[in-house]
Each structure stands twice: as C-alpha cells, then as structure tokens.
Amino acid sequence: MRNxxxxxxxxxxxxxxxEEEKTQNEAEDVKTIPPWPRQITIRGVIAxxxxxxxxxxIVMKLNLTTGLVPNLNVSAALIAFVxxxxxxxxxxxxxxxxxxxxxxxxxxxxxxxxxxYSIAVGGGFGSYLFALSRKTYEQAGVNMEGNAxxxxxxxxxxxxxxxxxxxxxxxxxxxxPLRKIMILDYKLTYPSGTATAVLINGFHTPKGDKxxxxxxxxxxxxxxxxxxxxxxxxxxxxxxxCGFSQFPTFGIKAWKDSFYFxxxxxxxxxxxxxxxxVNFSLLLGAVLSWGIMxxxxxxxxxxxxxxxxxxxxxxxxxxxxVFVSIALILGDGLYHFLKILYFTGSNMYAKATNKxxxxxxxxxxxxxxxxxxxxxxxxxxxxxxxxxxxxxxxSIVSIIVIPIMFSEVKWYYIVVAxxxxxxxxxxxxxxxxLTDMNMxxxxxxxxxxxxxxxxxxxxxxVAGLVGCGLIKSIVSISSDLMHDFKTGHLTLTSPRSxxxxxxxxxxxxxxxxPITFYMFYKxxxxxxxxxxxxxxxxxxxxxxxxxxxxxxxALPQHCLQLCYGFFSFAIVANLLRDLTLExxxxxxxxxxxxxxxxxxxxxxxxxxCVGSLIVFVWHYLNREKAGLMxxxxxxxxxxxxxxxxxxxxxxxxxxxxxxxxxSFFSSSKS
Numbered sequence: 001m002r003n004x005x006x007x008x009x010x011x012x013x014x015x016x017x018x019e020e021e022k023t024q025n026e027a028e029d030v031k032t033i034p035p036w037p038r039q040i041t042i043r044g045v046i047a048x049x050x051x052x053x054x055x056x057x058i059v060m061k062l063n064l065t066t067g068l069v070p071n072l073n074v075s076a077a078l079i080a081f082v083x084x085x086x087x088x089x090x091x092x093x094x095x096x097x098x099x100x101x102x103x104x105x106x107x108x109x110x111x112x113x114x115x116x117y118s119i120a121v122g123g124g125f126g127s128y129l130f131a132l133s134r135k136t137y138e139q140a141g142v143n144m145e146g147n148a149x150x151x152x153x154x155x156x157x158x159x160x161x162x163x164x165x166x167x168x169x170x171x172x173x174x175x176x177p178l179r180k181i182m183i184l185d186y187k188l189t190y191p192s193g194t195a196t197a198v199l200i201n202g203f204h205t206p207k208g209d210k211x212x213x214x215x216x217x218x219x220x221x222x223x224x225x226x227x228x229x230x231x232x233x234x235x236x237x238x239x240x241x242c243g244f245s246q247f248p249t250f251g252i253k254a255w256k257d258s259f260y261f262x263x264x265x266x267x268x269x270x271x272x273x274x275x276x277x278v279n280f281s282l283l284l285g286a287v288l289s290w291g292i293m294x295x296x297x298x299x300x301x302x303x304x305x306x307x308x309x310x311x312x313x314x315x316x317x318x319x320x321x322v323f324v325s326i327a328l329i330l331g332d333g334l335y336h337f338l339k340i341l342y343f344t345g346s347n348m349y350a351k352a353t354n355k356x357x358x359x360x361x362x363x364x365x366x367x368x369x370x371x372x373x374x375x376x377x378x379x380x381x382x383x384x385x386x387x388x389x390x391x392x393x394x395s396i397v398s399i400i401v402i403p404i405m406f407s408e409v410k411w412y413y414i415v416v417a418x419x420x421x422x423x424x425x426x427x428x429x430x431x432x433x434l435t436d437m438n439m440x441x442x443x444x445x446x447x448x449x450x451x452x453x454x455x456x457x458x459x460x461x462v463a464g465l466v467g468c469g470l471i472k473s474i475v476s477i478s479s480d481l482m483h484d485f486k487t488g489h490l491t492l493t494s495p496r497s498x499x500x501x502x503x504x505x506x507x508x509x510x511x512x513x514p515i516t517f518y519m520f521y522k523x524x525x526x527x528x529x530x531x532x533x534x535x536x537x538x539x540x541x542x543x544x545x546x547x548x549x550x551x552x553x554a555l556p557q558h559c560l561q562l563c564y565g566f567f568s569f570a571i572v573a574n575l576l577r578d579l580t581l582e583x584x585x586x587x588x589x590x591x592x593x594x595x596x597x598x599x600x601x602x603x604x605x606x607x608x609c610v611g612s613l614i615v616f617v618w619h620y621l622n623r624e625k626a627g628l629m630x631x632x633x634x635x636x637x638x639x640x641x642x643x644x645x646x647x648x649x650x651x652x653x654x655x656x657x658x659x660x661x662x663s664f665f666s667s668s669k670s
Contacts, residue, residue, distance in 0.1 A: 036380050036494030039104040040501055047083040047109050048501070051076060052116025052508055056516045058266070058642030059117050063126035064520055066600050067537040068282075068593075070273045073114055073196045073483070075635040080109040081203050082216050103204040107493040108501045110196065111484045115505025120513040122440070122476045123164055126535050128448075128465040130155065131542040135527045136535075140542050141315065146550035147542075151408075151461040155521055159405055160514040166401050167470050168506050170394045170418065171477030172499070174425045176387035179485050179495065184374060188433025193486035199631075200491050215632035222633050226265045226640025233263065234648055238658035245532070249606075252666045257290050258601030267604050269637030271611020272630055277586065278593050279605070279612040285594030286602035294321070304557050311529075318529065319556040321599050322543055327563035328595035329540070331570025333442040339578075340431035340439055348430070373489055380494040391422075402466065408459035409466050413451055417470050424471065425478035432479045433486075440479060444472030445544065452548030460549035465541060477506070523652035536599040566591075 055072060062069045084105070088098045123129065130136060132153040140147050153159070175182070182188050203212045237243030245262040248255035271279050297317055301307045309316040395418045399411050424443050432438050445468065452464030481502055488498040520526065520533065527535045555563070570591035577585040597605050611634070618626035651657075 036497040039497040044109045048112035051113035055117035056120040056512045059120045060516045064533045070270045076113045077110040103491045104493040106200045107491045112501040112505035115502045116509040119509030124469045125517045127537040127541045128469045130538040136538045146546040157514045164510045166398045167473045171474040173387045173391040174422045175478045177384045190433045190483045190486035193483035197487045197490035218629050218632040219636040222636030223640040226637045230641040230644035236660045236662040239661035242661035242663050248664050262603045264607050265637040266641045267607035268611040269634040271608030272634035279608045281589040281593040282605035284589050286597035286605040289598040290602045325595040325598045327566040328591045331567040332592035335574040337442045376492050380496040408462040421474040425475050428475045429479045429482045438479050440472045440476035443475045444468040447471040449548040452545045461545040464545040519649045523649040
C-alpha cells in the first residue's frame with residue numbers, strides 16, 4: 001500500500017512538473033509572437049501571390065470542366081510552409097540571416113492565397129458570369145421562351161474586374177463587427193479553419209518538424225511527377241479526342257458513353273482529398289445517368305423529343321440532362337437551406353437562453369493558451385466604424401456602377417440585396433461554423449429566382465444572374481473570413497493582419513482571376529458539350545433564370561415529371577441520412593454531388609474514385625503514414641498538373657500545337 005501511495009505521489013508530481021513545463025513553453029511561445037504589422041512580410045506577400053496565381057489556374061480548370069472544386073485550404077497552408085522553408089534554406093546556405101518563420105506568418109500567407117483563388121472559385125466564371133455569354137445563350141435555345149435575345153454580355157477582363165471589385169470587398173466587411181460573438185461567445189468550431197490551424201501549429205513545433213519534412217519531400221516528389229506526366233501527355237493530344245485523356249479503358253462502347261479513365265492526376269488528387277462518400281456519389285450519378293438513363297432516352301428519340309433536333313438542343317436530350325441536374329441541386333439545396341436555418345435558429349435560441357443562465361464557460365477553467373488566444377483576438381480589435389463605413393462606401397459604389405454595367409439591373413435591386421446581405425451572411429456563417437457547409441450558392445439561387453421574376457421577361461435573365469452573383473459573393477466571402485478568423489484565433493494571429501491579408505488577397509484575386517479566365521477563354525473551346533471544358537454550371541444557371549421568368553413552360557416532354565422525381569429523391573435521401581443510424585446513413589449518396597456527372601460525363605468520377613481507392617488501400621496498409629502523407633501527395637498531384645496548364649495555355653495562344661495525335665478506334669474499322 002505504501003509503495004502504491006509513493007508511486008501515486010510521484011505520478012502527481014511528474015504530471016504537475018509536465019504541466020508547469022508546458023505552461024512555461026507556452027509562455028515562451030507567446031513572447032515570440034510578432035506585432036500585427038510584422039506578421040505581414042514582403043516574402044509572405046510574394047509567396048501568397050505565387051500560390052494564389054497557381055491555385056487560381058488550378059481551380060479555374062476545375063470550374064470550367066466539372067464545376068467541382070475540393071477544399072484546398074489545408075493544401076494552401078502546406079504549400080505556404082514549403083515555399084518559405086525553401087526560401088529560408090536557400091538564403092541560409094548563401095550566408096544570409098533570415099527572420100524566423102512563425103505560425104502567424106504561415107497563417108497570413110495561407111489566408112491571403114486562399115482569398116486570391118477564392119475569387120476564381122466563387123466569381124461566377126463557371127456559372128452566373130459565363131451564363132451571360134452569347135455561347136450559353138445559344139446553348140439554352142435561341143427560340144426558347146424567356147431567353148430574351150439581348151440578355152447577353154460577352155466576357156471581358158475590364159468589366160469582370162470591375163464587377164468583382166465592387167461586389168467582393170463588401171463581403172469582407174459584412175460580419176467583421178460580429179467576429180467576437182461567432183468565435184468567442186458562440187465558440188463555433190469552423191472545422192476547416194480548425195483543421196488548417198492544427199496543421200500550421202503542428203508544422204511549427206519541434207515534434208512536427210520531422211513530419212513536416214516528410215510532407216515537404218512527398219509534395220515535391222509528386223508535384224514533379226505530375227508536372228512531367230502532364231508535359232508527356234501533351235505531345236500526344238494534337239487533335240480532337242486525342243491523347244491519354246481519351247484512353248478507352250473499358251472498351252470503345254463504354255468510351256462513347258464517357259466511361260473511361262483519362263489519366264488526370266488533378267482529379268485523382270482531388271479524389272484523395274474528397275471523402276469516400278463524395279466519390280461514391282459521383283460514381284453512382286455517372287452510372288445512373290450515362291450508364292442507364294441517357295442510353296435509354298436516346299432510344300426514345302422521336303417519341304419524347306423531336307428526332308430532327310441535335311442532342312445539344314434544350315428541347316432534345318440535353319434539356320433532360322440540364323433540368324434533371326437542376327432538380328437534384330435544388331432539392332438538395334432546399335433541404336440543407338431549411339435544415340441550416342432550423343439548426344441556426346434553435347442553436348441561437350439555446351445560446352441566448354444559456355447566456356441568460358450564465359452557463360458560458362468561465363475564464364477560471366480556461367487554460368493559459370485559451371486566455372492568450374482570447375487576449376490576442378481582442379487586443380488588435382477592428383473598429384466597428386471602419387467596417388460599417390467601408391460597407392456603406394462599397395455599397396454606394398455598387399449601386400452606382402452595376403446599373404451602368406447592366407442596364408437591366410435597377411439600382412433599387414442592389415439596395416434590397418445589400419440590405420438583406422448582412423443577415424443572410426450571418427445565417428450562412430453561423431451554419432458553416434456548425435456544419436462546415438458554405439450554403440452561399442443556395443442564397444444566390446434564391447436571389448436569382450426572385451430578381452428574375454421581379455424584372456420580367458426582357459430583363460429577368462440578366463437581373464437574376466447578376467443578383468445571384470452579388471448575394472453569393474457577399475455571403476460566401478463573409479463565411480470564408482470567419483473560417484480564417486477561427487484559424488487566426490487558434491494560431492495566435494492578429495485579426496487585423498488577417499483582415500488586411502484577406503483584403504490583399506481579394507484585391508489580387510480580382511485581377512488574377514479575370515486574366516486567368518480570359519486565358520482559358522481565348523486558348524480553349526469553352527462550353528463545348530463534346531469538349532473538355534464543358535462549363536456545365538453556366539447552362540444550369542441560365543436555365544434557372546429562364547425558369548424564374550417563364551415557369552415550367554420551357555421544359556421538354558415528360559421532363560417535369562422526371563424533375564419532380566429527382567427533386568423528391570434529393571429530399572428523401574437527405575432525410576434518410578439524417579434520421580437513420582450513422583452506420584447506415586454514411587452510405588446514402590449526396591444528391592448534389594450526383595448531379596455533376598449528369599451533365600459532365602462519367603470519366604472524372606472514375607478518376608476521383610481511383611484517388612479514393614488509393615487512400616483506402618494506403619490506410620489499410622499503414623494508417624499512420626497515410627494520415628500524414630495523403631494531403632501532401634494529393635496537393636502535389638493537383639499542383640503539378642495544374643501548373644502545366646499555364647505553359648500549355650501560352651502554347652495554345654501562340655498557335656503551337658502538340659505534334660502527335662494518339663486516337664483509338666474499333667478493330668472492325670481497321
């Protein structure tokens with residue numbers, strides 16, 4: 001008994017000494033936190049520009065091909081670490097002393113880079129902005145009711161840059177006054193922001209240094225492999241439907257129905273980042289549409305739709321593809337929209353009740369780090385008057401500028417949108433903090449339908465699409481900023497440096513994204529239903545606007561019944577996932593994800609599933625190593641092939657074409 005008591009006392013003393021040592025280490029770490037102006041460095045801005053440009057090119061390709069872009073925040077934090085560590089290592093070898101690389105600088109770089117490429121993701125290049133183009137107007141049907149002849153505006157760097165500039169900065173300021181409530185009072189988790197913070201803090205600890213070196217090595221290895229593989233493939237793609245990207249993996253017949261593996265390391269990497277459920281849902285959607293529905297509906301040509309029309313016509317097979325996709329997206333979106341509103345309302349009520357009962361955790365039970373995080377978060381506060389004045393200023397600029405750009409958009413539409421935007425932004429940011437789901441596109445669709453109906457037949461399409469862009473931009477950027485504030489809170493980064501870096505990144509994105517898009521616009525055949533760059537969401541958004549103007553009269557025969565069925569399927573699938581046991585619910589597919597291959601094809605779903613299979617096997621063989629290396633390997637695969645897009649676009653603009661066309665045909669033709 002005596003020996004056991006001695007052991008207990010020794011154990012208690014050991015634990016106390018460990019806690020004391022940990023507190024001392026934390027106190028030492030706190031002393032090294034640079035003041036907020038020094039958290040934004042010249043090398044950090046250069047790194048942010050480089051990462052932002054590279055990722056803008058990558059996500060622009062994903063936007064214009066499938067419209068499915070994975071969350072790349074963690075990847076951006078990793079590449080920021082790789083960039084600065086390589087920078088400091090080279091300077092040290094040259095005998096130049098560098099300032100230490102801190103978690104705060106890493107956070108600021110990641111925030112700035114993400115803000116930059118987020119404009120390419122949410123700027124509407126693959127959806128509402130390109131839906132205004134002449135090509136999308138023709139795809140929707142020149143003679144279709146509601147598709148007014150003058151409802152187009154061709155893409156141009158000038159007006160797109162202006163539109164993004166006046167609409168994006170409003171979102172930065174909408175929720176700044178509420179940051180303390182969201183982060184400290186409600187203690188919202190913001191899972192993506194928290195995951196990024198954990199990664200950054202792990203990089204900058206002695207224990208994490210060894211793991212970080214492994215990740216850097218893995219990233220560079222697969223980055224190089226991906227880049228040179230893309231270069232190798234380019235030589236064999238000298239013509240339409242040529243190269244490895246058209247490899248008939250499962251035979252010629254399956255290839256004609258878009259079932260083949262196209263050797264895209266970008267989508268394999270994206271599949272490694274996305275969950276197994278996302279990839280499974282993509283494959284299920286591909287099998288259901290291109291494996292079953294579309295081949296059967298081709299047999300009904302002349303019965304359900306005129307046989308004289310081409311398949312690309314909205315009155316033909318393409319109409320079913322587009323509107324069934326819309327039904328799935330709207331059903332899924334409406335369910336989650338109502339769910340988040342209910343979840344947000346009930347949680348806010350619970351928090352308000354708890355606040356009255358004074359059940360928020362008391363400071364006395366918080367750790368030293370909790371105290372310090374709160375102190376840093378509140379010390380460098382952002383004056384409320386700055387946020388309000390900035391919001392009003394950019395709103396006035398938008399009210400003046402946007403009606404000049406688009407005569408169909410009346411100034412009072414914008415006043416209504418910007419009056420509602422802060423409350424919508426709060427609902428979205430609160431829901432994202434609880435669920436990690438950014439529902440901005442749903443708020444944008446609500447604005448699209450309302451403004452399209454209000455503006456009428458002649459102006460409705462343009463007014464709806466522009467209004468959708470305004471609301472979606474504000475609501476999305478506000479939510480992203482709260483994610484970044486959460487990351488900054490956990491890495492002891494000043495809110496002022498976070499907001500300034502976000503503003504720098506947004507300004508950079510408003511310049512980089514239109515230039516990147518215009519490069520694709522000039523170098524490739526966008527919105528070609530048979531090409532690589534299908535821009536699937538552009539036609540979806542335009543048809544939503546037409547639907548808002550004309551109602552259901554524009555749909556081809558029996559299409560409405562199919563839409564009802566798939567809309568109901570989306571609602572039921574979500575209900576089953578939420579109401580059944582987790583072990584069953586985790587296998588129920590995601591309707592919104594299923595909708596993507598309905599339009600795009602099955603090939604990229606196969607690539608994504610290959611990525612998922614790699615992760616599954618890797619976790620089975622070595623779970624610990626897989627958990628460490630999967631993000632690095634996936635980032636390398638995405639970035640390597642993504643970087644090749646830049647020189648390949650320049651070659652295309654210079655009229656330099658690949659020298660070889662590798663194509664495949666059946667043995668009967670030979």
